[in-house]
Amino acid sequence: MTTSIxxxxxxxDYNLYSVRAQxxxxxxxxxxxxxxxxxxxxxxxxxxxxxxxxxxxxxxxxLALVGHNGSGKTSLLKVLAGIYEPTAGVVDVRGxxxxxxxxxxxxxxxASGLQxxxxxxxMQMMPDREIKRRLPDIVEFSELGAFVHMPFKTYSAGMMAxxxxxxxxxxxxxxxxxDEWISAGDAEFQKKAAARLTSMVxxxxxxxxxxxxxxxxxxxxxxxxxxxxxxxxxxGTTAEWVERSNPA
Amino acid sequence: xNLVRSLKAALQDLYxxxxxxxxxxxxxxxxxxxxxxxxxxxxxxxxxTTLATAFSLSVVFGSIFGxxxxxxxxxxxIGVVAWSMTGGLLPDSANTFVSGAGIMQVQKxxxxxxxxxxxxxxxxxxxxxxxxxxxVLLVMGLAVVPHWHLLLTLPIVLMAGFFLAIPLxxxxxxxxxxxxxxxFVAQAMFMLTPVFWRRTQMPGHLHWIVDLNPxxxxxxxxxxxxxxxxxxxxxLIASLAFMVSVALLAVGSLTFFRRRVVFWL
Numbered sequence: 001m002t003t004s005i006x007x008x009x010x011x012x013d014y015n016l017y018s019v020r021a022q023x024x025x026x027x028x029x030x031x032x033x034x035x036x037x038x039x040x041x042x043x044x045x046x047x048x049x050x051x052x053x054x055x056x057x058x059x060x061x062x063l064a065l066v067g068h069n070g071s072g073k074t075s076l077l078k079v080l081a082g083i084y085e086p087t088a089g090v091v092d093v094r095g096x097x098x099x100x101x102x103x104x105x106x107x108x109x110x111a112s113g114l115q116x117x118x119x120x121x122x123m124q125m126m127p128d129r130e131i132k133r134r135l136p137d138i139v140e141f142s143e144l145g146a147f148v149h150m151p152f153k154t155y156s157a158g159m160m161a162x163x164x165x166x167x168x169x170x171x172x173x174x175x176x177x178x179d180e181w182i183s184a185g186d187a188e189f190q191k192k193a194a195a196r197l198t199s200m201v202x203x204x205x206x207x208x209x210x211x212x213x214x215x216x217x218x219x220x221x222x223x224x225x226x227x228x229x230x231x232x233x234x235x236g237t238t239a240e241w242v243e244r245s246n247p248a
Numbered sequence: 249x250n251l252v253r254s255l256k257a258a259l260q261d262l263y264x265x266x267x268x269x270x271x272x273x274x275x276x277x278x279x280x281x282x283x284x285x286x287x288x289x290x291x292x293x294x295x296x297t298t299l300a301t302a303f304s305l306s307v308v309f310g311s312i313f314g315x316x317x318x319x320x321x322x323x324x325x326i327g328v329v330a331w332s333m334t335g336g337l338l339p340d341s342a343n344t345f346v347s348g349a350g351i352m353q354v355q356k357x358x359x360x361x362x363x364x365x366x367x368x369x370x371x372x373x374x375x376x377x378x379x380x381x382x383x384v385l386l387v388m389g390l391a392v393v394p395h396w397h398l399l400l401t402l403p404i405v406l407m408a409g410f411f412l413a414i415p416l417x418x419x420x421x422x423x424x425x426x427x428x429x430x431x432f433v434a435q436a437m438f439m440l441t442p443v444f445w446r447r448t449q450m451p452g453h454l455h456w457i458v459d460l461n462p463x464x465x466x467x468x469x470x471x472x473x474x475x476x477x478x479x480x481x482x483x484l485i486a487s488l489a490f491m492v493s494v495a496l497l498a499v500g501s502l503t504f505f506r507r508r509v510v511f512w513l
Contacts, residue, residue: 015508
């Protein structure tokens with residue numbers, strides 16, 4: 001089966017209940033959240049997180065989603081990962097997905113790094129035998145050394161990122177979906193991570209990464225989509241995007 | 249047309265959740281282990297809480313109500329343990345999706361997955377309690393062999409608990425007050441259900457408190473077989489009726505709110 005992602009006119013609205021929709025507040029929130037706030041009814045505010053997004057990705061594509069906080073990057077990742085169902089439009093994702101959308105959610109702060117690796121792999125339905133077999137590779141790639149035996153709560157953000165990234169990229173997935181935390185690692189690890197992502201494409205896979213790190217986007221991706229307030233503002237190759245953003 | 253599609257998706261959700269059994273069972277075991285990490289007795293701590301309650305209640309109420317100690321002791325102790333698998337599930341059921349929030353936000357899973365997970369955790373706890381209970385009863389020379397009806401009634405109770413977790417979990421996720429409400433309702437129900445007293449000890453005009461209480465029936469179809477008696481037919485029918493009603497509620501709430509649950513987190 002070939003791996004592909006096709007989105008057609010995908011729109012995602014969701015209700016925000018705690019916000020009393022009032023015009024002034026609405027306006028302030030509009031700026032703060034970045035999503036477009038619309039009034040419907042009395043106490044329920046509908047947030048349009050994504051608006052008419054169409055996207056086609058084929059094997060070998062590495063898409064970087066670029067945009068400010070709240071521009072809809074994570075919402076789009078969650079739609080791709082199947083966590084959110086869109087309000088309108090068609091989502092057609094073919095292939096096994098490995099999504100690492102949060103760095104620490106779903107991880108156990110008290111448990112050791114090793115145990116957390118096992119848990120993450122378990123959630124991806126990996127059998128125990130397979131986990132045992134891959135554990136050394138994952139640990140080695142993470143470069144955490146003896147820290148894998150320490151409780152997860154003692155980890156720095158960079159170490160958490162290393163651990164999660166190492167697991168996510170060892171999952172035999174056809175599609176890898178990652179949120180911007182990849183930039184939490186140090187420069188050396190980022191280089192290594194970029195190399196790993198590129199090699200994943202050699203195995204005919206699709207990678208989608210959300211980031212606000214423009215340099216990272218330029219290194220790891222071959223396609224770029226920029227977003228603003230849930231609306232795609234640019235979609236093209238990385239070369240085109242670099243050219244556009246540095247007109248000289 | 250749209251409704252039909254939503255209904256189909258709801259049923260598909262229940263089916264997909266069931267198919268993930270290896271996963272939720274593994275996660276339930278893992279979460280139980282995690283919760284009691286670095287403790288000596290592990291899950292038996294929870295069992296000892298229940299057993300301590302059961303023991304104190306049976307000493308106090310056994311003597312207040314009089315009668316044979318060998319009669320009242322197992323009745324109350326088994327009653328308290330059976331309660332923890334029926335009405336005692338209410339607070340945890342209300343937390344079904346609240347406690348699943350972490351997983352729900354990062355991984356695509358059927359909504360019902362979290363209810364299966366919740367009921368598996370409950371079953372694991374119950375198993376520990378039963379082991380502890382039997383040890384205590386053995387030491388006191390009060391242990392009896394359970395009636396085979398338990399094999400029939402425990403699944404009914406599990407199914408009822410599973411289905412109940414879906415609408416209740418959704419409700420308390422959407423309206424955060426429900427969670428607090430459920431804990432005191434559960435506390436009140438514990439008193440209003442014949443856990444440590446008998447229906448016959450109530451004056452006749454108050455029997456409706458027992459008869460209309462679904463947890464009284466669920467409790468009885470667990471307790472009677474655990475005491476070595478067959479499950480009473482009336483309680484069995486009432487329990488089945490309750491199970492079917494909550495199943496319909498579960499399917500209904502999945503039909504209408506399945507897609508929205510994740511946004512309520």
